[in-house]
Amino acid sequence: MSALKWGQGRERSAAGPALFGLSLSFDHFVLPRMLRRPVRVLARLGVGEVQPPRFLMGVMSAVLLASSGVYGACLGGHADGIVQSITARTGFAVDQVKVVGNRQTSEIDILDRLELDGWTSLIGFDVEAARERISGLPWIEVAAVRKVYPHTLEVRVEERKAFALWQQGDKLSVIEQDGAVIAPFSGGKQVLLPLLIGTGAPAMAPDFLARMEKYPELASRVKGYVRVGERRWDLKLDNGITVKLPEDGEDQAIAELVGMDHDNGLLSRDIAAVDMRLSDRLVVQLTPEAATQREAALSEKPKSLKHKPETKI
Numbered sequence: 135m136s137a138l139k140w141g142q143g144r145e146r147s148a149a150g151p152a153l154f155g156l157s158l159s160f161d162h163f164v165l166p167r168m169l170r171r172p173v174r175v176l177a178r179l180g181v182g183e184v185q186p187p188r189f190l191m192g193v194m195s196a197v198l199l200a201s202s203g204v205y206g207a208c209l210g211g212h213a214d215g216i217v218q219s220i221t222a223r224t225g226f227a228v229d230q231v232k233v234v235g236n237r238q239t240s241e242i243d244i245l246d247r248l249e250l251d252g253w254t255s256l257i258g259f260d261v262e263a264a265r266e267r268i269s270g271l272p273w274i275e276v277a278a279v280r281k282v283y284p285h286t287l288e289v290r291v292e293e294r295k296a297f298a299l300w301q302q303g304d305k306l307s308v309i310e311q312d313g314a315v316i317a318p319f320s321g322g323k324q325v326l327l328p329l330l331i332g333t334g335a336p337a338m339a340p341d342f343l344a345r346m347e348k349y350p351e352l353a354s355r356v357k358g359y360v361r362v363g364e365r366r367w368d369l370k371l372d373n374g375i376t377v378k379l380p381e382d383g384e385d386q387a388i389a390e391l392v393g394m395d396h397d398n399g400l401l402s403r404d405i406a407a408v409d410m411r412l413s414d415r416l417v418v419q420l421t422p423e424a425a426t427q428r429e430a431a432l433s434e435k436p437k438s439l440k441h442k443p444e445t446k447i
Contacts, residue, residue: 228254228287235291238273238317244289247271248279256281272317298328298343300336311340332361342367345385349392355401366411376407383413 228250233241247267261279268277268289276292297311299319306319308327313336330339338361346353358370367384369377379387387410394400394416400408404424409417 227252228256228259228285230286232282232286232288233291234289236273236293238293238296239271239291243271244268244291248287248289256283256285256287259287261287296324296327298330298336298339299324301329301331302333309336313337328356329358330361331358332364334364335359335361342384346388349388352388352392352395371401373401375401375405377401378407378409378411380411380413 231245231248231250233244236244247270248264249267259281261281265277265279268274268279268291273293274291275294278290280288280290282288294310294316296308296316298309300307300309300313300315308316308319308324309330310316328339328343330336339359342359343353346356352369355371355373356369357372360368360370362368366381367379369379371377377391391400391408391410395402400418404421405418406421407419409419
């Protein structure tokens with residue numbers, strides 16, 4: 135049997151194997167296979183049969199010092215910094231970042247949330263923490279950060295969908311379809327979004343704007359949808375006319391308005407407002423200039439009738 139067996143025969147010599155002067159003799163004990171060779175070498179070192187290399191003590195001292203340093207760094211919370219420094223200087227420093235999917239979010243803002251310092255190691259970089267920081271940006275709905283070795287970070291984002299602009303007092307914000315505020319208005323292509331004005335407008339706007347799509351010619355002329363008293367809508371047109379819709383029967387009122395404009399060019403006249411709040415009548419308010427001209431025309435009419443010569447029969 136090739137396994138080491140120590141102390142199985144009590145008739146053997148009492149002096150069994152020893153390691154550095156310590157007896158390794160146990161009754162009926164067999165070492166595991168993986169430990170047999172190292173124990174033999176150590177036993178031979180202990181009895182002086184093997185001469186250790188000259189540099190062994192130096193190596194052991196270096197290992198001891200290195201392990202002590204690593205242990206101290208772990209206790210002090212500096213292990214990550216050491217790993218980052220070593221791996222960054224061995225070819226794993228992040229020197230390229232690919233950003234995909236951003237339209238409203240500045241790439242500079244995304245890079246800022248990555249918190250790269252020029253010597254950041256790809257190996258020690260925490261992608262989950264970076265993802266959470268990027269997700270905190272106003273327009274970001276979903277973010278993913280991926281390592282591409284040896285030195286590239288890939289950032290993919292999905293942004294929130296803008297539905298309209300919402301004005302409350304002097305505050306103008308971009309909102310989603312459910313009314314959630316995304317970010318303050320910053321210009322650019324955001325000016326093409328529908329403008330909602332007043333308290334309660336975001337909650338009622340999705341359904342109302344969907345119905346307005348049935349009348350694209352009118353919808354294209356609307357510059358602002360004003361929610362009045364959280365009960366009804368006013369339409370602010372591009373030529374300054376205000377259309378006051380009723381609280382009930384909005385669809386019928388809009389259809390009648392479109393019909394009158396098509397037949398008589400109502401919304402192209404010199405008027406300031408069209409009041410449709412009463413179901414049995416339509417009230418048209420003239421602009422100040424049109425009202426002045428009308429009064430002048432009415433005042434001239436009696437004079438022309440007074441000086442008109444009589445016709446004899």
